[in-house]
Amino acid sequence: MPEQKLSNLSNLSLEEIEILLPASAKKSIEPGRSLKWLYQRRAVSFEEMTNLAKDFRMKLARLARIGLPEIEAVQTSGDTTKKILFRLEDGLFIESVLIPGKSHWTVCISTQAGCGMGCRFCLTGRDGLKRNLLPSEITGQITMLQQTLPEGPDIKNIVLMGMGEPLANYQNVLKAIEIMTSDYGLGFSNRKITLSTCGLAPMIRQLGDDICINLAVSLNALTMKKKRTDARQQKISSESLLAACRDYPMPGRRMLTFEYILMAGVNDSPADAEKVARLLKGIRCKLNLIAFNEYPVSSFKTPSPETIETFQQMLIRHHYTAMIRTSKGSDILAACGQLSGCKTATEGEITP
Numbered sequence: 001m002p003e004q005k006l007s008n009l010s011n012l013s014l015e016e017i018e019i020l021l022p023a024s025a026k027k028s029i030e031p032g033r034s035l036k037w038l039y040q041r042r043a044v045s046f047e048e049m050t051n052l053a054k055d056f057r058m059k060l061a062r063l064a065r066i067g068l069p070e071i072e073a074v075q076t077s078g079d080t081t082k083k084i085l086f087r088l089e090d091g092l093f094i095e096s097v098l099i100p101g102k103s104h105w106t107v108c109i110s111t112q113a114g115c116g117m118g119c120r121f122c123l124t125g126r127d128g129l130k131r132n133l134l135p136s137e138i139t140g141q142i143t144m145l146q147q148t149l150p151e152g153p154d155i156k157n158i159v160l161m162g163m164g165e166p167l168a169n170y171q172n173v174l175k176a177i178e179i180m181t182s183d184y185g186l187g188f189s190n191r192k193i194t195l196s197t198c199g200l201a202p203m204i205r206q207l208g209d210d211i212c213i214n215l216a217v218s219l220n221a222l223t224m225k226k227k228r229t230d231a232r233q234q235k236i237s238s239e240s241l242l243a244a245c246r247d248y249p250m251p252g253r254r255m256l257t258f259e260y261i262l263m264a265g266v267n268d269s270p271a272d273a274e275k276v277a278r279l280l281k282g283i284r285c286k287l288n289l290i291a292f293n294e295y296p297v298s299s300f301k302t303p304s305p306e307t308i309e310t311f312q313q314m315l316i317r318h319h320y321t322a323m324i325r326t327s328k329g330s331d332i333l334a335a336c337g338q339l340s341g342c343k344t345a346t347e348g349e350i351t352p
Ligand code: SF4
Pocket: 115, 116, 117, 118, 119, 122, 123, 124, 125, 126, 162, 163, 164, 165, 197, 198, 337
């Protein structure tokens, strides 16, 4: 059988592998063990899976292959953040970011090559969506980093905030999260996984029904639409997004996070802060205020520290938990909204 026809084992859940196998093999414990080899012992070939029956390994090798994204380049920022460029099997590139914490690392992974959401301030969305990533390409970013970089074993948090809108690639993202959190897979607690969305209300509801992970919602789509859409349409979509956020299940003391990227002269005024306070009234949440990270081809500007602080204080006065977050890795274009899947930013201008 030609290699390209074989299923990639890393795209399959345990149930799907059992369906793929002949009846005799699926009754054994070997399918689960093969996935543990893949995700926990990071095997790159079936020969390495030495505690599986040889007959089972041969059957599996006739039906499936192991394919992962390849690390093409690693750049390190002055603040030790690392940006990793991955080459996919079809030659497309995506990026992940390793962000340092006090005693651990957070990995920010991509869920699409490019992005079709068109947020005007974002470098990732500038060239549109190339394609959705497969589960193997989403989880593969984590397994390759765990396997290859010295920081790998200290990755404790996963954020789906890299290239792409995770909720626009829903089924593949859902399966990838299942692999990240399952016993046979990467074994992360769902408390350590955060999905960030630009605000696809129906899919937020679907996510809340299907799985329990942390949710971060960007408020920029709501606060930057004023030039484009008709006011009534905007009101309807604001209401549906905020209602979906209100209903999103956050057990225990967990809170929804709202992210707000502040751009000088665009959305950083006291009136904008009042608007945010009004919009979020009654939602148990915290706010992350992120100063826009300038990059060579963008005309948006970073607000002054004083403007950002005034914005924060106004929200605090309205009894919100509002924190100013400094994006790491901006000197290597690894900060929020700067990932492009290229080694350097290309030409063309993005204007407010
Ligand atoms: S901010 Fe997120 S959703 Fe918007 S274009 Fe960029 S990657 Fe896509």
